[in-house]
Amino acid sequence: MTITAASTKVLVAFMLMCFTGATVVAQPGEQMQRFKEEKIAFFNEKLDFSEKEAAEFWPLHDDLQNRKMKVNEDEKTLLNYYNSNYTAMSENEIDETIKKYMDLQEKRHDLNSEYHDKFVRVIGKKKTMRLYALEREFRVHILHKFRAGRGGSGRGPHRGRE
Numbered sequence: 032m033t034i035t036a037a038s039t040k041v042l043v044a045f046m047l048m049c050f051t052g053a054t055v056v057a058q059p060g061e062q063m064q065r066f067k068e069e070k071i072a073f074f075n076e077k078l079d080f081s082e083k084e085a086a087e088f089w090p091l092h093d094d095l096q097n098r099k100m101k102v103n104e105d106e107k108t109l110l111n112y113y114n115s116n117y118t119a120m121s122e123n124e125i126d127e128t129i130k131k132y133m134d135l136q137e138k139r140h141d142l143n144s145e146y147h148d149k150f151v152r153v154i155g156k157k158k159t160m161r162l163y164a165l166e167r168e169f170r171v172h173i174l175h176k177f178r179a180g181r182g183g184s185g186r187g188p189h190r191g192r193e
Contacts, residue, residue: 070169077165078158087153095146099139106135 075085113120113128120128150159 066173069173073169073172074162074165077168078154078161080154080158084154084158088150091146091149091153095142098142102135102139102142106132109135 071089074080078084080088109128109131117125147159150162154162
């Protein structure tokens with residue numbers, strides 16, 4: 032399986048924005064769909080969602096991810112602007128940029144808090160906390176799968192066991 036530069040960029044961007052990447056295929060849209068399907072299967076199995084829980088949880092989850100991606104895009108735009116202009120910026124402009132950056136961090140936190148409450152109402156406290164623990168496990172799983180697809184072992188030369 033060959034990995035194009037565009038496929039790699041899409042994968043890395045999605046990993047950073049939405050917990051991790053996807054399996055490598057020809058089209059970025061297909062990557063996202065496979066990733067989503069794998070994520071749904073992973074979490075449905077590990078959290079043992081009832082049909083009702085799954086039907087209520089996934090639209091909330093998708094909404095949260097979309098809103099987080101918007102914050103991530105705003106942050107990227109802000110940081111790119113700063114990186115391109117910081118040498119010419121006044122102290123006031125830098126202060127304003129810092130405030131915008133901190134506002135984005137607060138918005139991300141507020142989203143997590145808002146959706147935490149929604150998740151608890153739908154799947155309960157125990158499964159919500161398990162969800163948080165499984166998010167890291169899923170990132171590691173996908174990262175190892177991605178690296179293995181590239182012919183790697185899933186571990187860099189400096190990495191030990193996860």
